[in-house]
Amino acid sequence: MSQPETEDLELRARDDHHASLRLWLRLLSCTTLIEDNIRQKLRTQFDTSLSRFDLMAQLERHPEGLTMGELSRRMMVSGGNTTVIVDQLEKEQLVQRRIAATDRRSYRVLLTPSGHQAFKRMASDHEQWVVQLFGGLSERQQQQLSNLLGHLKTSIHQHQSNATSEPT
Numbered sequence: 036m037s038q039p040e041t042e043d044l045e046l047r048a049r050d051d052h053h054a055s056l057r058l059w060l061r062l063l064s065c066t067t068l069i070e071d072n073i074r075q076k077l078r079t080q081f082d083t084s085l086s087r088f089d090l091m092a093q094l095e096r097h098p099e100g101l102t103m104g105e106l107s108r109r110m111m112v113s114g115g116n117t118t119v120i121v122d123q124l125e126k127e128q129l130v131q132r133r134i135a136a137t138d139r140r141s142y143r144v145l146l147t148p149s150g151h152q153a154f155k156r157m158a159s160d161h162e163q164w165v166v167q168l169f170g171g172l173s174e175r176q177q178q179q180l181s182n183l184l185g186h187l188k189t190s191i192h193q194h195q196s197n198a199t200s201e202p203t
Contacts, residue, residue, distance in 0.1 A: 070085065076161075081157050086120055088161070090110060093109050094144060094150070095151070100144055106121070106144060124150070
């Protein structure tokens with residue numbers, strides 16, 4: 036989305052809407068702005084996508100590799116999307132598939148040494164981009180926002196738990 040479209044997300048709210056709705060639209064707008072910025076920088080500086088970066092980040096955290104199913108769940112995308120990304124990264128020799136020792140019918144996906152190097156470069160730049168994007172907030176403000184969002188996340192999880200445990 037371009038910047039004007041992103042700003043429109045928040046403009047959907049009116050003064051007479053509940054504060055929670057206005058807040059949700061502001062969070063959505065900020066998230067979209069941040070993701071758009073990161074996507075653009077990954078594309079121009081590394082000729083890669085956010086999905087590819089995310090998949091490599093998952094593999095970086097799991098040196099033993101992950102199955103395709105684990106990757107799909109962690110990335111919250113379909114198995115088909117994961118397969119396409121793994122196929123592309125495998126052609127570029129950034130990941131490899133290895134037959135699982137415990138089940139020869141399945142395999143694990145791992146970063147190759149060149150995949151580790153490429154991810155390190157991207158992750159370093161990615162961190163700096165995020166630092167810059169949040170640079171308009173002091174460290175204290177960032178901590179306050181993080182604490183508030185942590186409370187919100189806990190509250191949402193509790194609401195979901197209560198909703199699923201309530202009899203219908």
